Amino acid sequence: MALKPLKTEDSTYTFFDDEYSEAMHSLSGAYREALYMHVLPSRVLEKEGTVCVLDVGLGLGYNVLALLYEARKRNDNAFYHIVSFEKNPAIPCTMETIMFHDDRDELYKLIIRAAIEKEVTTAWYNHVVLYGDARKLIASMPEDYFDAVFHDPFSPAKNPELWTVDFFKKIYHVCRDDGIVTTYSAAFHIRAAMHQAGFRVGIGPQVGRKKEGTIATRKNADVVPLGDDYFTALKTMAKAIPFTDELLCDDPELIRQRRHEAMHDFKKDHQALE
Numbered sequence: 001m002a003l004k005p006l007k008t009e010d011s012t013y014t015f016f017d018d019e020y021s022e023a024m025h026s027l028s029g030a031y032r033e034a035l036y037m038h039v040l041p042s043r044v045l046e047k048e049g050t051v052c053v054l055d056v057g058l059g060l061g062y063n064v065l066a067l068l069y070e071a072r073k074r075n076d077n078a079f080y081h082i083v084s085f086e087k088n089p090a091i092p093c094t095m096e097t098i099m100f101h102d103d104r105d106e107l108y109k110l111i112i113r114a115a116i117e118k119e120v121t122t123a124w125y126n127h128v129v130l131y132g133d134a135r136k137l138i139a140s141m142p143e144d145y146f147d148a149v150f151h152d153p154f155s156p157a158k159n160p161e162l163w164t165v166d167f168f169k170k171i172y173h174v175c176r177d178d179g180i181v182t183t184y185s186a187a188f189h190i191r192a193a194m195h196q197a198g199f200r201v202g203i204g205p206q207v208g209r210k211k212e213g214t215i216a217t218r219k220n221a222d223v224v225p226l227g228d229d230y231f232t233a234l235k236t237m238a239k240a241i242p243f244t245d246e247l248l249c250d251d252p253e254l255i256r257q258r259r260h261e262a263m264h265d266f267k268k269d270h271q272a273l274e
């Protein structure tokens with residue numbers, strides 16, 4: 001899986017992944033995206049005590065870095081317990097090539113160490129990195145546990161297995177009632193998938209050149225849900241039909257194909273009614 005470096009507009013580097021033909025971050029600012037799309041909207045920096053965060057797709061570890069760097073700047077009293085899922089075991093080699101040339105480097109070295117040694121514990125955080133398919137790894141997570149989930153795979157078209165109703169149901173079960181899921185996609189079928197998984201789904205921030213993101217929760221009152229009208233309208237749109245993967249093990253191609261067929265059937269049924 002070849003990864004090629006690309007400098008983004010906030011001077012931090014992302015990498016282009018040949019397997020997915022996609023960069024890991026927005027070219028308008030990789031670190032900026034981590035901070036403004038995930039860390040701040042998750043509201044975990046406002047919490048006290050033990051704060052648990054699930055990081056779906058460690059990638060370069062920027063979401064974890066932005067969380068820890070901001071927490072340290074605020075000098076808060078929380079203890080962060082972070083679990084990252086990552087499929088690509090070669091990711092630490094790529095991380096080792098990255099430097100920020102500022103005081104983020106010290107923390108980033110600890111994140112690289114967690115990616116290599118699979119766990120790092122300090123006085124104020126514990127970071128566990130689990131390698132494998134997130135669909136399998138999530139089964140070993142406790143229910144009602146996470147205060148935030150940074151949901152950050154590649155795009156739905158390229159990485160559909162992590163954008164299905166069934167995977168979002170798993171995320172729903174490991175979240176606390178006031179937990180917040182952050183993600184960068186605002187696609188109708190992604191919001192429909194989160195809604196069908198049981199989440200209250202709201203509008204996330206707009207960062208760089210990306211369209212607004214999406215945030216979701218079981219019960220956190222700070223997430224203003226999109227109204228019933230929004231989801232009623234989605235029921236009339238073929239493009240709002242979500243990916244499914246009931247057994248959480250199907251090939252990406254099969255998941256795409258199943259959605260494609262469901263959209264085709266939906267259009268046929270709707271034409272027959274007109």
Ligand SMILES: C[S@@+](CC[C@H](N)C(=O)[O-])C[C@H]1O[C@@H](n2cnc3c(N)ncnc32)[C@H](O)[C@@H]1O
Pocket residue numbers: 023024025034056057058059060061062063064085086087088091132133134135152153154159161162
């Ligand atoms: C967009 S990058 C994540 C960027 C990252 N969050 C960061 O802060 O730098 C997506 C990551 O998800 C990983 N990934 C893709 N499919 C996966 C799967 N099924 N299970 C676990 N990780 C997966 C990829 O290997 C890649 O590292």
